[in-house]
Amino acid sequence: MAGTVNLVCTRERLGEMLTELRATPIPDGQVVGENFTPADGCHIASGWETFSYQFGTLGSELWTETINVVLASINAIPYIFGYVALIVMFMFVWRAIKTFLTPTRDYTSLKTVTFGDESAVRSETAASIISIILIFVIWGTFTGSSLLPSFMHLPGPFTGEGSFTYTVEDADGNRDEAEVFVNVITAGGVAEEIEIDGGDGFAKDDVTTVSVYSSEIVSWDRNDDVNRRDDGARIVAINGQEFQFDPNARDDNGNLLDAAPSFTLDFARVAITDRGTINVSPDPGWQMQPLYLPAPEVVWNRFIEIAKYGYQNVYLTVHLGFSLFRVIVGFLLGAIIGIPLGYAMGLSNWFRGWFDPIVEFMRPVPPLALIPLVIIWFGIGEVGKIFLLFLAALWIMAIAARSGVSGVRITKVHAAYSLGASRWQILRHVIIPNSLPEIFTGARVAMGVCWGTVVAAELVAAEEGIGKMITTASKFQNTDIILLGVIIIGIVGFGIDMLMRMAERKLVPWKGKG
Amino acid sequence: MSGLAIDNISMRFDLPNGGHVQALKDVTLDIKQGELMSVLGPSGCGKTTLLNIVAGFLAPTGGETRINDHVVEGPNKERGMVFQQGALFEWMSVRDNVSFGPRMAGKKKADYMGNVDHLLDVVGLQDFKEKMVYELSGGMQQRVALARCLANDPDVILMDEPLGALDALTREKMQGLVLKLWKETGKTIILITHSIDEALLLGERVLVMAPRPGRIHKEYRLPFAEMGVETDLREVKEHPDYTTTREEILTMIWDMEEEIMGRTEVEE
Ligand SMILES: Nc1ncnc2c1ncn2[C@@H]1O[C@H](COP(=O)(O)OP(=O)(O)OP(=O)(O)O)[C@@H](O)[C@H]1O
Numbered sequence: 001m002a003g004t005v006n007l008v009c010t011r012e013r014l015g016e017m018l019t020e021l022r023a024t025p026i027p028d029g030q031v032v033g034e035n036f037t038p039a040d041g042c043h044i045a046s047g048w049e050t051f052s053y054q055f056g057t058l059g060s061e062l063w064t065e066t067i068n069v070v071l072a073s074i075n076a077i078p079y080i081f082g083y084v085a086l087i088v089m090f091m092f093v094w095r096a097i098k099t100f101l102t103p104t105r106d107y108t109s110l111k112t113v114t115f116g117d118e119s120a121v122r123s124e125t126a127a128s129i130i131s132i133i134l135i136f137v138i139w140g141t142f143t144g145s146s147l148l149p150s151f152m153h154l155p156g157p158f159t160g161e162g163s164f165t166y167t168v169e170d171a172d173g174n175r176d177e178a179e180v181f182v183n184v185i186t187a188g189g190v191a192e193e194i195e196i197d198g199g200d201g202f203a204k205d206d207v208t209t210v211s212v213y214s215s216e217i218v219s220w221d222r223n224d225d226v227n228r229r230d231d232g233a234r235i236v237a238i239n240g241q242e243f244q245f246d247p248n249a250r251d252d253n254g255n256l257l258d259a260a261p262s263f264t265l266d267f268a269r270v271a272i273t274d275r276g277t278i279n280v281s282p283d284p285g286w287q288m289q290p291l292y293l294p295a296p297e298v299v300w301n302r303f304i305e306i307a308k309y310g311y312q313n314v315y316l317t318v319h320l321g322f323s324l325f326r327v328i329v330g331f332l333l334g335a336i337i338g339i340p341l342g343y344a345m346g347l348s349n350w351f352r353g354w355f356d357p358i359v360e361f362m363r364p365v366p367p368l369a370l371i372p373l374v375i376i377w378f379g380i381g382e383v384g385k386i387f388l389l390f391l392a393a394l395w396i397m398a399i400a401a402r403s404g405v406s407g408v409r410i411t412k413v414h415a416a417y418s419l420g421a422s423r424w425q426i427l428r429h430v431i432i433p434n435s436l437p438e439i440f441t442g443a444r445v446a447m448g449v450c451w452g453t454v455v456a457a458e459l460v461a462a463e464e465g466i467g468k469m470i471t472t473a474s475k476f477q478n479t480d481i482i483l484l485g486v487i488i489i490g491i492v493g494f495g496i497d498m499l500m501r502m503a504e505r506k507l508v509p510w511k512g513k514g
Numbered sequence: 515m516s517g518l519a520i521d522n523i524s525m526r527f528d529l530p531n532g533g534h535v536q537a538l539k540d541v542t543l544d545i546k547q548g549e550l551m552s553v554l555g556p557s558g559c560g561k562t563t564l565l566n567i568v569a570g571f572l573a574p575t576g577g578e579t580r581i582n583d584h585v586v587e588g589p590n591k592e593r594g595m596v597f598q599q600g601a602l603f604e605w606m607s608v609r610d611n612v613s614f615g616p617r618m619a620g621k622k623k624a625d626y627m628g629n630v631d632h633l634l635d636v637v638g639l640q641d642f643k644e645k646m647v648y649e650l651s652g653g654m655q656q657r658v659a660l661a662r663c664l665a666n667d668p669d670v671i672l673m674d675e676p677l678g679a680l681d682a683l684t685r686e687k688m689q690g691l692v693l694k695l696w697k698e699t700g701k702t703i704i705l706i707t708h709s710i711d712e713a714l715l716l717g718e719r720v721l722v723m724a725p726r727p728g729r730i731h732k733e734y735r736l737p738f739a740e741m742g743v744e745t746d747l748r749e750v751k752e753h754p755d756y757t758t759t760r761e762e763i764l765t766m767i768w769d770m771e772e773e774i775m776g777r778t779e780v781e782e
């Protein structure tokens with residue numbers, strides 16, 4: 001930019017000298033190299049400095065990120081090992097069961113060398129079934145699903161009543177003990193009144209109501225007549241456990257001298273806040289909050305509800321219908337243009353030369369990257385989304401058709417010519433049928449990409465569609481609907497692929513038999 | 515003159531590195547109507563190139579091929595091809611493969627169906643007419659290829675190692691079939707083979723080619739094909755002339771191969 005200059009500036013921050021690169025606008029009427037003077041502590045960056053500081057910053061940022069990723073990965077390791085252990089355990093259990101069943105004696109089962117023989121590896125149906133069941137079981141145990149017997153649930157969040165005592169010491173060194181009654185209720189539940197009489201002494205008993213997965217601050221002194229926190233009273237022990245913490249003891253900058261203590265009680269975590277109050281967080285247990293992961297039956301009930309009554313005034317069939325409509329129209333348009341384009345590229349030097357650069361450039365551009373452009377060009381209406389899917393399918397189909405044509409064995413073409421076929425007949429009876437298997441493979445890939453793209457496009461901009469349903473649900477934190485949307489997307493995508501495979505088996509039975 | 519005239523054919527391929535390969539040099543041949551000529555020669559001596567020129571798939575860099583007194587300019591149904599393998603259309607049934615030529619010519623189904631079924635009977639595939647070609651064995655597929663070629667009624671049949679991919683037993687049966695069809699139809703046939711026995715048993719004329727540049731080395735006129743029509747092919751093989759000719763050609767090709775090996779060593 002004409003009006004900008006890169007400066008290297010050194011300044012002090014938190015007692016450390018910090019050197020950084022800064023793009024700075026040049027004030028009006030000043031010219032670099034003439035009357036422009038950089039600010040104090042700065043000088044104009046040389047080309048090398050511009051380069052090296054950029055990469056220095058990038059490097060340090062990426063290093064921090066790498067560490068984050070590694071730490072997160074390390075956290076995942078026990079879970080991965082646990083899962084693998086389950087897989088292996090089920091394998092041995094199943095093998096043990098299988099030896100009691102009548103063994104099959106087909107060719108593969110009689111092979112002695114199976115390790116390394118890829119053809120001897122078949123998908124074990126039992127493993128597939130167990131794996132799917134296990135996913136639901138894990139889902140259920142982590143959500144306290146009512147579909148599972150309760151002994152299979154992980155410990156849920158604490159609900160009900162709990163209490164702990166606290167000891168107050170006033171400014172004069174007098175101590176008194178009082179009790180806090182905590183009533184933990186499920187989200188949306190109604191608290192039962194707990195009757196307390198306050199107890200004796202200057203510290204009075206307190207009562208508080210907390211929802212599961214949240215926390216509550218107990219201002220223990222609010223019902224005390226005397227010796228409030230303002231008067232210098234503070235807590236010195238929880239459940240009789242003494243600690244040294246004075247919220248009023250601070251250095252000149254206002255920082256605390258002691259670390260605020262916290263206690264893990266059987267029903268809650270109790271922490272003293274920086275201001276001397278008590279923060280009570282009831283034990284969340286091992287289960288996931290419904291906000292993060294609703295139970296399977298919740299999602300199922302939502303499905304029934306949405307299927308019947310729709311979500312936000314749009315029926316599920318409408319959402320799904322719009323998504324499928326876009327995919328099918330976009331795919332068909334892409335195929336209608338892409339297949340002839342691929343044939344032209346496969347059959348004519350000129351067309352191949354013409355389109356090679358265009359196709360090779362457009363192919364690696366993911367359709368998702370075009371969403372912003374398409375919205376600017378076409379708005380959020382149907383045309384834009386269908387155009388996007390058209391593009392997604394176009395290159396895939398063109399390349400599939402091209403390689404289908406190139407893949408025709410020259411002896412077949414020669415044979416057809418020798419049998420008296422014309423060019424047109426060779427196209428019709430040799431080249432097209434020969435390229436159909438490749439085109440079907442391409443169509444399967446294109447359908448998959450289109451389905452993924454339509455969902456992403458709807459996430460960004462749409463009035464209806466399964467992706468739109470998810471975005472709306474995320475605004476209202478309806479995790480069950482988000483999850484439902486994801487499951488529907490997966491099932492429909494799988495269904496599309498199955499249909500394409502069935503069509504392939506029916507329409508091009510010679511695939512791979514050439 | 516009816517028949518096939520190969521007149522002073524030369525073929526030179528330019529290579530991307532600037533060099534060139536003289537695949538054929540001054541090959542001249544006259545093949546009469548109804549002759550069966552087999553072509554032998556070491557690998558790379560230009561047999562396939564010659565056949566492709568006759569078929570019209572390649573334009574020679576020198577000379578011309580004439581058939582029935584007109585010059586060959588491209589592939590045409592008067593010259594049928596039988597390839598080693600993979601030339602059948604796997605998206606068609608056996609019957610559709612065999613009827614391909616007549617169908618492309620726009621003939622009426624009633625006019626060609628009788629002949630197609632007859633040919634399938636002749637090659638012994640009467641029970642496989644509705645099968646897809648990928649459901650057949652290699653030998654059966656070559657029989658389909660033969661029938662497909664014959665259904666188009668070409669003047670000349672060009673075969674490039676048609677039986678090369680078959681096992682010895684099937685191959686022997688197919689050799690008998692080729693002889694039988696040749697006698698019955700009276701077609702002109704050029705047959706490229708790597709098997710000396712096949713060349714001797716099937717070829718009225720046997721052409722031995724030499725490499726670098728590809729050229730005709732020697733030509734034989736042999737009685738064994740005629741004999742084979744009447745008697746069992748194995749009895750033909752016992753014939754004393756057969757063994758001597760066989761030895762002679764074997765030594766000839768062996769020497770050529772040796773020479774090529776020697777030369778490449780010197781070149782590199
Ligand atoms: N398209 C081509 N470009 C360059 N050289 C070629 C080409 N086709 C064939 N040749 C060369 O021409 C020569 C003859 O090849 P050709 O295929 O006719 O041999 P062949 O006798 O049929 O061999 P084989 O018995 O192995 O089939 C070989 O040296 C080969 O390298």
Ligand SMILES: [Mg+2]
Pocket residue numbers: 561562563
């Ligand atoms: Mg060859």
